[in-house]
Amino acid sequence: MPRLNHRRLLVIAAVLLITGVIYAAVWTAPTVLRNKCVGCGDCSKVCPTGAITIIREKAVIDAETCIKCDLCVRTCTYNAIQGKARKF
Ligand code: SF4
Ligand code: SF4
Numbered sequence: 001m002p003r004l005n006h007r008r009l010l011v012i013a014a015v016l017l018i019t020g021v022i023y024a025a026v027w028t029a030p031t032v033l034r035n036k037c038v039g040c041g042d043c044s045k046v047c048p049t050g051a052i053t054i055i056r057e058k059a060v061i062d063a064e065t066c067i068k069c070d071l072c073v074r075t076c077t078y079n080a081i082q083g084k085a086r087k088f
Contacts, residue, residue: 027084029066030073032059036080043072043081 029051039057044050051065052072059081061072073083 023068026086026088027068028087029061029063029068030070030084031082032061033080033082034058036078037076038078038080040078043076046071046075 037058039054039059041054041059043059044052044054047066048069048071049065049067051062051067053060053062059072061081068084070083073081
């Protein structure tokens with residue numbers, strides 16, 4: 001197994017950073033369908049980055065914090081969150 005020296009770690013970090021930047025540039029955060037949301041909070045409990053807040057009984061997604069994993073989409077039993085979409 002190859003040793004992980006500093007140069008390899010730097011290359012891996014750079015690749016991860018570039019991949020993240022490209023991913024963020026291509027995908028939008030999911031959208032909450034306010035007419036379907038009942039404010040149960042299930043989506044905010046599973047969100048790994050804490051990007052979802054319940055405000056006046058509706059889920060609100062902070063696009064800056066969201067990493068577009070779509071876990072909230074799969075969790076919402078009311079189908080109140082539309083998954084990420086490509087920006088172009
Ligand atoms: S899980 Fe669905 S219904 Fe519940 S707060 Fe989130 S978006 Fe609204
Ligand atoms: S897509 Fe992932 S990170 Fe973004 S709001 Fe949903 S659960 Fe949170």
